[in-house]
């Protein structure tokens with residue numbers, strides 16, 4: 001590894017007072033102390049870091065003593081990784097002694113760590129050059145891996161030999177994709193080649209860790225470009241996604257292969273701007289966009305005219321989405337909603353109020369707002385012919401807006417009367433109450449009765465008399 005020494009100052013983001021204070025305390029006691037890793041990268045990019053880690057030449061027990069003498073509460077988890085956590089009002093700060101990691105026999109955590117004397121040693125355990133910058137309390141940056149050059153050029157490159165680094169910890173493969181997606185950086189070629197080579201090792205990484213990286217990858221502003229390049233790698237986690245690559249749908253409604261179409265849909269999910277951080281996309285929509293057409297290859301049939309048909313692909317896609325998200329241990333409610341969006345992505349009801357009302361009841365009005373965004377992105381990723389369907393989406397959405405403006409309700413529980421009202425009118429407690437409410441809701445949906453308390457009460461009286 002060739003080390004370069006750089007000095008760089010930043011005034012794009014001030015170092016928070018609590019961080020300066022800890023750096024000052026360690027410095028005053030004669031130790032080297034720096035902000036390290038992601039926070040330096042973010043500050044140099046003009047972004048607000050979400051946490052600050054400090055790396056220091058000071059041993060964990062001395063660090064703990066310095067904090068104690070200064071009256072700062074701290075957690076001493078030094079026996080694990082040489083980290084002492086200072087508990088401060090502005091947020092906890094982890095102080096880690098410069099260290100060298102031992103072998104990674106579980107591809108997750110080093111078997112041992114050895115304390116090291118310098119940045120030059122500490123840097124070797126870090127994943128990418130842009131994550132290997134150290135900033136002192138005055139804002140001067142120490143760069144021994146060429147991280148600043150890579151940050152300026154927008155390059156993700158491993159520190160040291162990429163095969164070795166991904167071999168030690170396969171999660172770094174997904175981290176590289178996540179940083180590339182979030183910052184719009186390009187993964188350097190040798191780094192990328194090693195990622196592809198080591199991708200199978202991802203099977204050994206826990207579901208939770210994969211899911212957390214996957215979220216970052218798909219929500220980042222450059223997710224489509226990253227997945228376009230890294231689809232083979234993601235195929236280790238979601239095999240059906242790799243099947244979409246090169247899959248020609250043989251229909252006039254599409255002018256891209258299924259993976260390209262999927263990425264176009266993802267691109268069409270709007271980016272949300274957030275103060276101090278980079279624009280990103282909604283997680284549920286990004287996930288639904290990624291998974292929405294995965295059922296196509298298995299449903300594909302070519303007719304005698306050479307046209308492809310993929311009947312049933314939303315349901316097949318729903319099944320795949322359910323399996324993928326369950327395997328990756330996503331929360332049940334998230335899985336349920338993504339599955340609904342996938343299952344409904346191709347549904348356009350008749351342009352008629354009752355049908356749209358029923359549809360909103362099936363889906364839930366909030367999820368319908370998401371479906372609209374997904375359907376719009378999906379339609380716009382079709383060929384010109386396919387894009388004509390946008391009119392149907394617009395009609396449907398106008399009717400849905402009308403319904404909402406008229407105060408329509410979309411669930412039995414939102415009717416103007418409740419179970420206790422039904423009981424007060426003489427219905428015995430038990431399943432009969434629910435049946436009556438369901439019948440009322442049906443009448444309401446069919447337009448036979450409006451959601452007015454007196455009318456509903458009258459109707460219940462008739463039913464139970």
Ligand code: ATP
Nearest residue numbers: 036037038039053125126127128131132169171172
């Ligand atoms: P984020 O903004 O997502 O927090 P980060 O770079 O701060 O990005 P962390 O997971 O908080 O990422 O880790 C802090 C630093 O620790 C990284 O910048 C990197 O130097 C190092 N690091 C974290 N995870 C790994 C890993 N799996 N392999 C090598 N170094 C890592």
Ligand code: MG
Nearest residue numbers: 037038039051
């Ligand atoms: Mg961090």
